[in-house]
Amino acid sequence: MKTIDVCLTPDLLHLHTDSLENSIVVVADVFRATSCMVTAFAHGVNSITPVATVEECSQLQGRGYLAAAERNAKKVDGFDLDNSPFSYMDERLIGANIAMTTTNGTYAITRSRNAVKVLVGSFLNLEAVVRFLQGERYDVLILCAGWKGRVNLEDTLFAGALIERLKDEYMVPEDSGLMALRLYAQAKNDLPAYLAPSSHVRRLHRLSIHKDIIYCLQHDLYDVIPVLRGSALVSMEV
Numbered sequence: 001m002k003t004i005d006v007c008l009t010p011d012l013l014h015l016h017t018d019s020l021e022n023s024i025v026v027v028a029d030v031f032r033a034t035s036c037m038v039t040a041f042a043h044g045v046n047s048i049t050p051v052a053t054v055e056e057c058s059q060l061q062g063r064g065y066l067a068a069a070e071r072n073a074k075k076v077d078g079f080d081l082d083n084s085p086f087s088y089m090d091e092r093l094i095g096a097n098i099a100m101t102t103t104n105g106t107y108a109i110t111r112s113r114n115a116v117k118v119l120v121g122s123f124l125n126l127e128a129v130v131r132f133l134q135g136e137r138y139d140v141l142i143l144c145a146g147w148k149g150r151v152n153l154e155d156t157l158f159a160g161a162l163i164e165r166l167k168d169e170y171m172v173p174e175d176s177g178l179m180a181l182r183l184y185a186q187a188k189n190d191l192p193a194y195l196a197p198s199s200h201v202r203r204l205h206r207l208s209i210h211k212d213i214i215y216c217l218q219h220d221l222y223d224v225i226p227v228l229r230g231s232a233l234v235s236m237e238v
Contacts, residue, residue, distance in 0.1 A: 001170070001171045002136075002137070002138070002139055002140070002169065002170045002171065003139045003140070003170060003171050003172070003173050004139070004140040004141075004142070004162075004163055004166055004170035004171070004172055004177060005019075005023075005139070005140070005141050005142070005172075005173065005174050005176065005177055006141075006142045006144065006156070006159045006163075006174070006176040006177045006179075006180050007141060007142070007143045007144065007176070008144050008146065008151045008155075008156060008176055009144060009145075009146035009149055009150060009151050010104075010107060010108045010111050010143065010145065010146065010149070011146075011149040013111055013112075013143065016141055019139065019141065020112070020114050020115050020141065021114050021115065021116070022116065022138060022139060023115055023116060023138055023139045023140060023141045024115060024116050024117045024118075024119060024133065024136060024138045024139070024140050024141070025112040025115040025117070025118050025119070025140075025141050025142075025143050026119045026120075026121040026129060026133075026140060026141070026142045026143065026162065027105065027108045027109050027112060027118060027119070027120055027121065027143045027145065028121045028122065028142060028143070028144055028145060028155045028158040028159065029102065029104050029105030029108065029144075029145035029155060030122055030123060030154040030155055030157075030158050030216050030217075031154050031200050031201070031204060031212070031213065031216055032083050032084065032085060032102075032105075032212055032216055033070075033083060033100070033102040033104065033105025033106060033145065034105055034120045034121060034122045034145070034226075035085050035122040035123075035124055035212075035215070035216040036068075036083060036084070036085045036087070036088055036100075037100075037105075037120045037122075037226045037233060038120060038122045038124045038125045038222055038224060038225075038226060039085040039088045039089065039124065039222070040088035040093065040098065041222075041224045041226055041233075041234075041235040042124075042221070042222040042224050043088060043089050043090075043091075043093065043094070044091075044093065044094035044095065045088065045093050045094070045095075045096050045097075045098060045235075046095050046096060046097050046234075047097045047098070047232040047233060047234050048097075048098045048099075048100050048226065048232065048233040049065065049097070049098070049099045049100065049231055049232045049233070050100050050101070050105070050106035050109040050110060050228075050233060051099060051100070051101050051106060051110065052101065052106060052107045052110045053101060054069050054071070054076055054101055056099075056101065057069050057079070057099045057100065057101040058078075058079075060099035061079065061080070061099060064097075065097050065098060065099040066080045066081060066093070066096050066097070066098045066099070067079045067080050067081070067098070067099045067100075068080065068081035068082065068083065068087075068098055068099070068100040068101070068102075069100075069101050069102075070082060070083035070101070070102045070103060071102075071103050072103060073103070073200075073203055073204060073207055073209065074207065081098070081100075083102055084209070084212050085212060085215055085216065086211070086212070086215070097232075103147070103148065104145035104146060104147060104148065105145045107145070108143050108144075108145040108146075109228065109233075111143075112143055112228075113228070115141070116138050117138075117227060117228070118227065118228035119132070119225055119226070119227055119228075119236075120225065120226035120227070120233060121142070121158065121162065121225075122158065122216065123158060123161065123216065123217055123218060123219050123220075124216070124218060124219075124220075124221045124222050125220075125221070125222045125223070125224055125225055126158075126161055126162065126165070126219055126220055127165070127219070127220040127223075128220075128222065128223045128224060128225050129162065129225055130162065130165045130166060132225055132236075133166060133169075133170075134166070134169055139170075140166070140170060142158075142159040142162060142163075142177075142180075144156055144158070144159055147199065147200060152198065152199065152200055153183075153194075153195060153198040153199075153200075154195055154198065154200060154201075154216075154217075156179070156180050156183060157180070157183055157184050157187055157191065157194075157195070159176075159177070159180040159184075160179075160180035160181045160182070160183050160184025160185070160187075161184050161188070161219075163177055163180060163181045163184075164181055164184055164185070164188075167181070191217045192213065192214060192217060195213075195217070201213060224236070
């Protein structure tokens, strides 16, 4: 039977090296990189090139890309876009090619390149990811972006939500997956309240970023899946 596993932070990805090349990786950075990416493709962006560093993003900006750069939940000076999903609903971005770097999410994507496929997941496209994986024959590894190498609650809850919907098709062999599943069972009836004391929610509230939190916790808004093709993400509609 196929398996579904969870890597709680990219700093633990070395523990999954042997299985990475035979797995589909779903990267989740709920607050807010992967939610931004899903929203961008749902509103007509052509491609997003994720890079690990601000310097790489600046180089692509110099080559004509629109550039999005975030560090510590704030936009980096000199770039075109920030890390709020509402910034990616602008019709002027239809057909655009975007270069993006974020504190955690783009780093997690770049660390996953050796996988069979790299998908971008969020609560916003949860059901689309589920439908795609139900038809695949590979094992799945959910890579939680976390926060600077630490585990975070929101990405772990996404992992639990994905496992809950796939548990009839995939075996959950490791405790990280069982933990995520049980946490989501506790939280799913009121995710905002469950996450209220979490570190990143408190961080975003200190920056007066409130509406992004509620938006990013909505389930199944979009039927798009960003998938890595070469160095860029493109949309795979399902």
